[in-house]
Amino acid sequence: MQEATVAVEVQLPAQLREFVDGQTVIEGTGVTVGEVLRDIVGRYPALEEGLGLKGDDIPKYVNIYLDDEDIRYLDKFETSVSNGSQVVIMPAVAGG
């Protein structure tokens, strides 16, 4: 069964807003997190470099969450999205 393309909100950190005309939340469509991000990058090409996207790897210093779960431990960019899902991008930060 073909999964449905849905529109998903993506929340961007301060460091990426200059690439999307200052927006903090931006909508993208797709079946997977990767497709949603590619849809947004298609409209804001500078975001690709800002995010450090290269190939299929999630950039080292970036955490991408789907409904609060880090997609590195789901199916990475292939993680399926559904109606009402929320994608949040954050810089990796340490504590201690």
Place this chain on the structure above:
Amino acid sequence: MRVESITELIGNTPLVGIHALSPKPSVKIYAKLDGQNPTGSVKDRVAWNMMRKAEEDGILRSGDTFLEPTSGNTGIALAMLASLRGYHMKAVLPDNVSPERRQLLEMFGAEVIPSPGEEGSNGAVRMAQRLVAKHGYVFLNQYENAANVDAHYSGTGPEIWKDCPEITGFVAGLGTGGTLTGVGRYLKERNGRIKVIAAEPPTGELVQGLRSLDDGYIPPIFDRDVLDSKVVVRPAPSVAWSRRLLRECGIFAGLSSGAALSAAIRYAERLDEGVLVVFFPDGGWKYLSTGAWTGDAAEAEERLSQIIYF
């Protein structure tokens, strides 16, 4: 119990059932209360292990000055040990931690060097690296020091395994990654089916001072592969679970403990059965000023969104 030095009281912390908070009776939840360490946090283990290793290696000698970037707990632990063993300590501390953390550091004799809060712990690490390069201070560096992971691999992990060999999942907050890496490795070597879950705070608005995502920081000691899942836990559930712990279990734990518990509950909801151990790195004392237990919850959540509490 009778000991000759406070350092003998580091580690061997209790594991306490908090099953009343489990979403289902077939999932048991135990909390490892590391706030019961001498300075009130897990970091006594890390600080003591790093200091002993540095002394053995001849890196740290009586009268030396060492410097450490810290969001609080590691610095507090190191400051206490430094005063015991005759070292001078400088702590690079983001200026947006709770005031209690700063007070405790100064109380134990550390000199606090504030770093810009909007750069988070990452900014503190970078400032520490610059100061070490310039002044030649001894640098234990919890983010890169294998003795951090080893404190958990040889201490915390075996303690959990001894007290709870039926464990199926371990849940802890992610700061340096020392607890998760050390305990996770140890437990998985004992039983490869044990799952390791990390909880982390939302970092977005706290670190607006970082210029780009390349300014992010992954502690070199953190082994991402040891995790099976990582979830972000926001201030609201962190406060809510800290309150429930206090009222329903009598446990006064810090806010990152509330965050770890929230992640454990989320995980427990998906299980048919299991035995989870949730790691509580400190008690609530250092966060009283946030009003997390005493005031309006929404106001406490707002305050938490402005400070580093991991």
